[in-house]
Amino acid sequence: MIVVGLMSGTSVDGIDAAAIAVSGTEADLQVDLLAGETYPYPPELRDKILAVCGGRAISMMELGMLDDAIAFQFANAAQKIQAQQPKADLIGSHGQTVYHRPPSQDRLGYSLQLGRGDLIARLTGIKTICNFRAVDLALGGEGAPLVPKIDACLLSHPTKSRAVQNIGGIGNVTFLPPNQLSDWKDRVWGWDTGPGNALIDLAVSHLSDGSQTYDRDGQWAAGGTPDRQLITKWLEQDFFRQSPPKSTGRELFGQDYFTRCWQDMEQNNLKDSDRLATLTELTVASIIDSYQRFLPQMPDEILLCGGGARNLYLRQRLQAELTSAQINTTDEVGIDGNFKEAIAFAILAYWRVLAITGNLPQVTGASKPALLGEIHLVE
Numbered sequence: 001m002i003v004v005g006l007m008s009g010t011s012v013d014g015i016d017a018a019a020i021a022v023s024g025t026e027a028d029l030q031v032d033l034l035a036g037e038t039y040p041y042p043p044e045l046r047d048k049i050l051a052v053c054g055g056r057a058i059s060m061m062e063l064g065m066l067d068d069a070i071a072f073q074f075a076n077a078a079q080k081i082q083a084q085q086p087k088a089d090l091i092g093s094h095g096q097t098v099y100h101r102p103p104s105q106d107r108l109g110y111s112l113q114l115g116r117g118d119l120i121a122r123l124t125g126i127k128t129i130c131n132f133r134a135v136d137l138a139l140g141g142e143g144a145p146l147v148p149k150i151d152a153c154l155l156s157h158p159t160k161s162r163a164v165q166n167i168g169g170i171g172n173v174t175f176l177p178p179n180q181l182s183d184w185k186d187r188v189w190g191w192d193t194g195p196g197n198a199l200i201d202l203a204v205s206h207l208s209d210g211s212q213t214y215d216r217d218g219q220w221a222a223g224g225t226p227d228r229q230l231i232t233k234w235l236e237q238d239f240f241r242q243s244p245p246k247s248t249g250r251e252l253f254g255q256d257y258f259t260r261c262w263q264d265m266e267q268n269n270l271k272d273s274d275r276l277a278t279l280t281e282l283t284v285a286s287i288i289d290s291y292q293r294f295l296p297q298m299p300d301e302i303l304l305c306g307g308g309a310r311n312l313y314l315r316q317r318l319q320a321e322l323t324s325a326q327i328n329t330t331d332e333v334g335i336d337g338n339f340k341e342a343i344a345f346a347i348l349a350y351w352r353v354l355a356i357t358g359n360l361p362q363v364t365g366a367s368k369p370a371l372l373g374e375i376h377l378v379e
């Protein structure tokens with residue numbers, strides 16, 4: 001089956017689109033990436049989405065308009081990625097997260113992804129699955145991360161334990177024990193590790209008056225020195241100490257959090273490059289700290305993916321602190337790390353039509369595995 005996967009994450013940089021040829025079910029899942037592309041949002045739309053993610057109040061009318069504007073962009077991305085490809089049988093669209101509230105003791109979680117699937121189906125003429133997180137949330141789960149079951153099918157190794165570490169706006173990990181162990185599937189774990197690039201991007205944007213949006217290859221941070229005292233202080237925050245299941249978003253690691261970090265760094269008289277090095281170190285330290293706290297063992301190998309995998313300074317810092325693990329990227333084992341999430345939502349859509357469950361309850365905390373996503377048919 002040919003499936004298009006569409007995803008826009010917490011960096012809000014644009015829509016990642018992947019066209020895949022997929023066959024098999026779970027253990028025998030076969031995926032071939034036919035095309036992958038990122039289609040940036042028009043700047044005004046990106047600004048609007050970031051403002052809404054940052055808590056700006058909008059009317060119901062504006063919400064409707066934003067939902068449709070995002071659906072149009074997603075449908076466009078689906079059309080473009082199919083150029084010179086066989087027509088897709090199915091689209092899996094994650095949509096754009098604009099609000100994510102993890103569950104707490106007294107209430108269910110809630111997560112809102114815009115870019116309605118019925119409009120994408122209508123505009124493309126292709127059956128579309130969307131709203132993947134809703135069922136898991138209704139079953140008491142976090143609704144995220146949903147990629148771990150796909151990581152387990154595509155990236156486990158017979159003898160090595162692996163941590164698949166996505167570094168997008170937010171970071172998240174999937175731990176895969178060696179798959180030669182009979183019960184390895186029950187011991188797959190995953191959670192959000194904390195900030196990925198979100199705070200680094202905010203700092204670069206602030207320091208460059210909006211002319212740059214990210215620290216290319218980590219060059220700016222590489223000229224600085226992290227402030228370890230601040231890292232220790234910041235890591236005391238509840239989110240880092242909380243045991244999985246856990247998920248997060250720009251609601252926690254967004255503009256307000258960034259402003260507090262900035263004030264701390266101002267007080268310590270850090271120069272610009274030191275500030276970037278310190279925010280980058282928070283991503284590094286929060287990843288390592290969460291492995292040490294919550295993994296059954298440190299992984300033999302770490303496979304990086306997401307835009308942060310291209311931040312060379314971040315990668316060097318991770319390797320320097322984690323000498324026991326070999327750090328590679330998912331590209332080196334056959335999965336393009338820029339499009340892994342888009343591929344994942346194509347597979348989740350494929351599983352939905354095959355009636356295969358997509359969430360891992362031990363990861364999200366949902367009460368049971370479930371078929372994820374709403375189906376929008378084209379008459």
Ligand SMILES: Nc1ncnc2c1ncn2[C@@H]1O[C@H](COP(=O)(O)OP(=O)(O)OP(=O)(O)O)[C@@H](O)[C@H]1O
Pocket residue numbers: 008009010011012013166167168169170171196197201213214215216217218305306307308310311312341
């Ligand atoms: N060459 C590079 N050097 C440094 N950072 C980079 C580079 N390329 C991309 N990035 C970072 O990666 C980010 C985009 O990553 P990605 O597309 O994986 O995030 P996302 O999917 O939006 O987030 P999430 O996985 O949290 O949903 C950019 O905002 C930027 O910070």
Ligand SMILES: CC(=O)N[C@H]1[C@@H]2OC[C@@H](O2)[C@@H](O)[C@@H]1O[C@H](C)C(=O)O
Pocket residue numbers: 009010097100111143144145146147148166168169170171172192247248249341
């Ligand atoms: C609510 C939401 O959109 N969460 C994203 C985000 O981006 C990374 C991390 O936070 C992860 O939990 C999730 O995405 C991936 C694709 C997932 O569900 O596995």
